[in-house]
Amino acid sequence: xxxxxxxxxxxxxxxxxxxxxxxxxxxxxxxxxxxxxxxxxxxxxxxxxxxxxxxxxxxxxxxxxxxxxxxxxxxxxxxxxxxxxxxxxxxxxxxxxxxxxxxxxxxxxxxxxxxxxxxxxxxxxxxxxxxxxxxxxxxxxxxxxxxxxxxxxxxxxxxxxxxxxxxxxxxxxxxxxxxxxxxxxxxxxxxxxxxxxxxxxxxxxxxxxxxxxxxxxxxxxxxxxxxxxxxxxxxxxxxxxxxxxxxxxxxxxxxxxxxxxxxxxxxxxxxxxxxxxxxxxxxxxxxxxxxxxxxxxxxxxxxxxxxxxxxxxxxxxxxxxxxxxxxxxxxxxxxxxxxxxxxxxxxxxxxxxxxxxxxxxxxxxxxxxxx
Ligand SMILES: NC(=O)c1ccc[n+]([C@@H]2O[C@H](COP(=O)([O-])OP(=O)(O)OC[C@H]3O[C@@H](n4cnc5c(N)ncnc54)[C@H](O)[C@@H]3O)[C@@H](O)[C@H]2O)c1
Numbered sequence: 025x026x027x028x029x030x031x032x033x034x035x036x037x038x039x040x041x042x043x044x045x046x047x048x049x050x051x052x053x054x055x056x057x058x059x060x061x062x063x064x065x066x067x068x069x070x071x072x073x074x075x076x077x078x079x080x081x082x083x084x085x086x087x088x089x090x091x092x093x094x095x096x097x098x099x100x101x102x103x104x105x106x107x108x109x110x111x112x113x114x115x116x117x118x119x120x121x122x123x124x125x126x127x128x129x130x131x132x133x134x135x136x137x138x139x140x141x142x143x144x145x146x147x148x149x150x151x152x153x154x155x156x157x158x159x160x161x162x163x164x165x166x167x168x169x170x171x172x173x174x175x176x177x178x179x180x181x182x183x184x185x186x187x188x189x190x191x192x193x194x195x196x197x198x199x200x201x202x203x204x205x206x207x208x209x210x211x212x213x214x215x216x217x218x219x220x221x222x223x224x225x226x227x228x229x230x231x232x233x234x235x236x237x238x239x240x241x242x243x244x245x246x247x248x249x250x251x252x253x254x255x256x257x258x259x260x261x262x263x264x265x266x267x268x269x270x271x272x273x274x275x276x277x278x279x280x281x282x283x284x285x286x287x288x289x290x291x292x293x294x295x296x297x298x299x300x301x302x303x304x305x306x307x308x309x310x311x312x313x314x315x316x317x318x319x320x321x322x323x324x325x326x327x328x329x330x331x332x333x334x335x336x337x338x339x340x341x342x343x344x345x346x347x348x349x350x351x352x353x354x355x356x357x358x359x360x361x362x363x364x365x366x367x368x369x370x371x372x373x374x375x376x377x378x379x380x381x382x383x384x385x386x387x388x389x390x391x392x393x394x395x
Pocket of ligand 1: 155157158159161198199200201202203204221222223224227244262263264265270271273290291292293294295322323324325326
């Protein structure tokens, strides 16, 4: 199969969908890999590294799109890429169709088969191609919280881990899923005192077994939340209600009980945020202050560490890409129930119910198209 890797062109996107190790493996399976020049630079992978792994480097994205039978990407195709998609081609990337009717219509019109990272789902319910980005964001949230506590950024001037004779910072984490658990590990490792709130008792029991003793686990209700907010130096928002907007756990008036110069890192911002005063920010301008509390709400946190994010993402996506290349998308999706759920559009027909419902478009049962 001919596999194509265009350079990502969405603003501030520095990740790449395939690293040289992946190229080597695909070429070893006798596939041809076409990489657009400069595709890996933002993640620290040179053209030379791709060439040495067996890729053919092409100067223009259009050449990659026109020759590739399967295109692997990171972000959804954006408008300038829409004319490049062609009938019969497979595109494997994040699509987030429900967020854009225009993208959905463009993909339907193109006749491609769209396999979306974000809907690949294991029997357990886990979304294995979203998990690595939550791991990155959870870990990064603690770094950012610690940074903005520094006086020069307007913070209260508290060192996260304290020193002997001086108490460490109090880190409050709302939600103990992938983001929350990773944040708790990092904050605890830096010797902060951590309190994590979740609604799921099963999840709290599991976390009690795996997290260190400087993490307290507390049932999430308004009473406990307000108690903890009074003490917190860093609050990390990490709740998720699957498929819904994040609940606003911290209200504007609650900021008044917090200590001035404390920091909120609302990782859940991509679902609307779990703090009432959250509004999305960017890596270029990541924070703003409300009632003396610094807010960090970057909607694509992993984009700040593209080298790590690319490696983490491709570790998870590559085994699927390899099977798609080896067996073709039909067989690969028949063989793997998780990948089957990644099918959003087959040859221009919408097969993922939530995408069809979002825009009142017709839905086709994917099984009738798989053969
Ligand atoms: N900003 C970014 O760059 C970025 C990156 C990755 C993930 N995210 C977002 O971070 C959020 C968390 O992702 P995740 O992968 O950890 O999700 P997850 O499903 O693994 O965890 C969510 C947790 O929230 C808990 N929860 C739900 N309601 C709660 C409540 N009222 N109080 C306390 N806990 C509650 C759930 O029990 C669950 O344990 C999502 O919105 C995700 O989209 C953002």
